[in-house]
Structure formats: C-alpha cells, structure tokens
Amino acid sequence: MTEDIDGNAVAADIRESLAEGIETLEAEGVTPGLATVLMSDDPASETYVSMKQRDCEEVGINGIHVEIDPDAPAEELYDTIDDLNADPEVHGILVQMPVPDHVDDRQVLRSIDPIKDVDGFHPENVGRLVAGNDRYRPCTPHGVQKLLEAYDIETEGADAVIVGRSNIVGKPLANLLLQKAPDGNATVTVCHSRTDDLEAKCRNADILVAAAGMPEFIDAEMVGEGATVIDVGINRVDADTEKGYELVGDVDYDSAKQQADYITPVPGGVGPMTRAMLLYNTVKAAGLQEDVDVELP
Numbered sequence: 001m002t003e004d005i006d007g008n009a010v011a012a013d014i015r016e017s018l019a020e021g022i023e024t025l026e027a028e029g030v031t032p033g034l035a036t037v038l039m040s041d042d043p044a045s046e047t048y049v050s051m052k053q054r055d056c057e058e059v060g061i062n063g064i065h066v067e068i069d070p071d072a073p074a075e076e077l078y079d080t081i082d083d084l085n086a087d088p089e090v091h092g093i094l095v096q097m098p099v100p101d102h103v104d105d106r107q108v109l110r111s112i113d114p115i116k117d118v119d120g121f122h123p124e125n126v127g128r129l130v131a132g133n134d135r136y137r138p139c140t141p142h143g144v145q146k147l148l149e150a151y152d153i154e155t156e157g158a159d160a161v162i163v164g165r166s167n168i169v170g171k172p173l174a175n176l177l178l179q180k181a182p183d184g185n186a187t188v189t190v191c192h193s194r195t196d197d198l199e200a201k202c203r204n205a206d207i208l209v210a211a212a213g214m215p216e217f218i219d220a221e222m223v224g225e226g227a228t229v230i231d232v233g234i235n236r237v238d239a240d241t242e243k244g245y246e247l248v249g250d251v252d253y254d255s256a257k258q259q260a261d262y263i264t265p266v267p268g269g270v271g272p273m274t275r276a277m278l279l280y281n282t283v284k285a286a287g288l289q290e291d292v293d294v295e296l297p
C-alpha cells in the first residue's frame with residue numbers, strides 16, 4: 001500500500017508550534033517581521049509572494065511587501081535591500097527569484113544582511129550549511145527533511161537520489177542529507193541533465209527527490225519498489241481549465257505510485273512545507289536578532 005505524504009497536515013503542525021514561539025517573542029515586546037520583495041511580473045512569482053504574505057498574517061508575523069517595477073534600474077532593488085537591512089522591525093528579507101536579467105542575482109543575495117537572510121542563500125549561510133553549522137536552512141530542503149521526519153522515514157544509511165542541482169533545492173538538500181546528524185547520514189547522489197543512465201540511478205534510490213522542473217518525467221520505470229518519492233516540482237502546464245493551466249509535479253504520480261511506499265502529491269506535498277519553513281526561519285531570525293530564546297519545532 002502506498003501512503004500519501006500530507007504536506008498540508010505537517011505544515012499545519014509546524015505553524016501551530018511556531019505560534020507558541022511568536023507568543024514568546026510577543027511577551028518580550030517583539031513582533032517578528034518578514035519583508036518580501038518582488039521585482040517581476042511573472043504570475044507564478046506574484047502568486048508565491050502573495051501566499052507568503054497571507055501566511056504571515058495568519059500566524060502573527062508582520063508582513064511587509066515591496067514591489068519594484070521589473071524595468072527599474074537594479075540600484076532600486078539594492079537600495080531597497082539596504083533600507084530593509086537597516087529597519088529594526090524587519091527580521092527576515094526574501095527577494096523572490098528570479099530577478100530580471102539586468103539585475104545581478106549574486107549581488108542581490110550578497111547584499112542581504114546574513115542574519116536577515118531567511119532564504120539561507122547568502123554565501124555566508126551557504127558556507128555555514130556546507131560546514132555543518134547551519135543558521136538558516138533553505139526552506140524547501142528543510143521542508144523535505146521535516147516531511148521525512150514526520151513519517152519516520154529514516155535517512156540514516158539510505159540511498160538518497162536527488163534529481164536537480166539548483167542552488168535553491170538540489171545542492172542544499174544534498175548537503176543536508178549528507179550531514180553527520182540524525183536527519184542526515186544518507187548516501188547522496190545528485191543527478192542532472194548530463195547524468196548517465198539516470199533511470200538506473202533513480203531506481204536504486206530509497207529516497208528519490210525530483211527537483212528538476214520537468215513536468216511528470218519521473219515514472220514507475222524510475223522508481224524502485226518500496227521507495228519514498230518526494231516531488232518538489234511545481235510546473236504550470238497548459239490545460240483546459242478555467243485558468244488555462246494546471247499545476248503538475250516532476251513526478252507522474254499515478255505511475256510512480258505503483259512502485260512507491262510513500263509519495264508526495266502535487267499540490268499538497270512539498271509546497272506547503274516550503275511556506276511553513278519560511279515562517280520558521282523568520283521566527284528564528286527574530287529570536288536571534290532580539291536575543292530571545294525561542295523554542296522551534
């Protein structure tokens with residue numbers, strides 16, 4: 001029997017625990033603040049950012065949203081980041097990626113004060129994570145770890161295969177699963193577009209993570225019997241729906257389900273966890289910056 005991994009339920013539990021942390025902060029006169037910055041007119045990015053702001057409102061985080069015209073000079077974004085770095089009410093800053101081509105995304109990530117970098121993308125935070133001394137775990141990889149933990153899926157000694165080598169998911173998740181820690185200790189293989197015999201490598205996985213941005217490309221042929229399949233993909237594909245599209249993952253769910261013991265659906269798997277872990281990092285950031293001891297889930 002295959003079991004669906006319910007990201008909505010695990011995310012709800014995390015949000016509930018975070019509410020206690022927020023109460024602790026409030027008792028010390030601190031309201032955690034998260035600034036989101038959008039310099040894009042991509043509809044998917046607009047949706048993600050508005051969902052993040054809605055999440056903030058629901059849990060009692062002060063959400064601040066800044067929109068910058070995608071045609072504006074890059075300096076406008078850098079100046080905005082400088083202002084947010086200096087604002088004591090802002091504990092976390094998230095610049096929604098991707099930014100327009102004329103903006104240097106590396107400079108954007110370097111400009112965010114590392115203590116406010118709730119994405120965990122600043123080089124200092126990337127370095128800390130690789131060295132096993134993480135401060136902010138990137139939200140999607142951390143959410144994947146929390147899903148595995150919630151379903152008692154052992155990473156220790158497991159063969160984990162990650163398809164996709166992005167800085168946002170593949171690389172940080174590989175590093176986290178590799179750490180000498182109870183939620184790590186896996187043997188990690190990272191596959192990508194140039195990987196030889198991808199099918200065989202995927203079939204060997206105890207834990208298979210699809211994070212390549214390719215709609216429904218993982219099917220039963222690529223899943224070993226009894227594997228856990230984690231689908232990080234959120235792809236908009238044309239469909240005969242009211243919106244003209246539907247969201248599908250990187251995994252062909254119906255096919256992969258024939259082989260897997262555990263599988264995440266799309267939507268309702270990893271997506272809600274990414275959002276919950278952003279709130280987690282924001283509460284952590286407020287605790288660190290205000291010197292308040294906050295218990296985190």
Ligand code: GUN
Pocket residue numbers: 094095096097098119139140168
């Ligand atoms: N674009 C896609 N995923 C992410 C993310 O986790 N953080 C930011 N800042 N932008 C993204």
